[in-house]
Amino acid sequence: MVSERDINLDFTKGVLVITMVLHHSMTYFAYISIYSKYIKYLYFVTGAFVFISGFIISSIYLNKYNIHETNIYRRLVSRGSKLLIICMILNILSMIINSSKSALNYETCSGFIGQFFLFGDWSTIAFSLLIPIAYTLFLSGLLIYALQYHLNIIIYVSLSFFIYCSIMFYDNKEAYYLRFITIGLCGLAAGLLSKERIEVFIDQKLLIFIAYLAYIVYISIYKQYYAIYVIGIIITLIFIYKSSRCLLKIKHNIFDGILLIGRYSLMLYIFQIFILQLLHRTTLLFLTQANNFCAAFLFTSLTMFIFAKLLDYLRSKSEIINKTYKVIFA
DSSP: OOOOTHHHHHHHHHHHHHHHHHHHHHHHHHHHHHHHGGGGGGGHHHHHHHHHHHHHIIIIIISOHHHEEEEEEEEHHHHHHHHHHHHHHHHHHHHTTTTTTTTOOOOHHHHHHHHIIIOOOTTTTTTHHHHHHHHHHHHHHHHHHHHOOOOOOHHHHHHHHHHHHHHHHTSSSSSHHHHHHHHHHHHHHHTTTTTTHHHHHHHHHHHHHHHHHHHHHHHHHSSSOHHHHHHHHHHHHHHHHHHHHHHTTSOOOOOOOHHHHTTTHHHHHHHHHHHHHHHSOOOOOGGGGGTHHHEEEEEEEEHHHHHHHHHHHHHOOOOHHHHHHHHOOO
8 A cells, every 4th residue: 555655645645634724724714603513524634644644654664664773763753752842842932922812821831841741632732733643653663662572562552542542532532642642553553454455445445435425424413432533534544545546547736736735744734724823813804704714725725735836846956955854844
């Protein structure tokens, strides 16, 4: 399923970034009636990012690095540390900007540290998605090292975490970091499947469609409990990935744009929140009315694509910019 640069995986990540823009656009600009009715169909996107992060580690890193050498562990620790540092800096900047409002509700430095590293969630930590991804990277390093002593350790640990969270946090509330780390570990376990086995799943077009349709029908009627949420993430990702194989056969600039967005998914996740926050805080024309989330979505998506195109061009022309990008985001 995954080679060193899997364009279908890039396309999938691009779709997730655009879906995240739609999710945040509804959060900032949609009427409450529209938000409450449709936002449940977009909840999967947060967990999907974490799942893919785990999947990439086992499906790509394990093929690229030798687990008996230190390179893979340094890579995981380095990337995880960068995510924590980026998230920390962004939260500090957010607190400075919102100091008069005390937007993050931290009265002391110790309170902020505790929330940031242990008890935070999307409502108290800006760019909170980055933290469970970072922890997934750290924990993956430990589990990959343990593979030298027990070949099924990742599967056992992932399954144990999943069962625990499904029972203890069945209503999909509380323990935000733990719930999403568990999703990352599920992705890590899924990436251990052989290419042949994954292809068997991907080739089941009718089964994928029925499973995805059943998931959509279920969440339209019933509450999305944690176990269903995780299963829904996996089904949706398979559906998007399979769709990408069909769509990329059609040469179109839109699909090329989604691919480009997917290659810069981390930076664009941050960038789109910045743009939407800017629109939300200003009185820009049509974007001031609550029902114009579609306009905000289109504007942000277009701006995001232009930014990605410019960055891609500058990286190809300037070694300094290329190295700077790699140091921060690669």
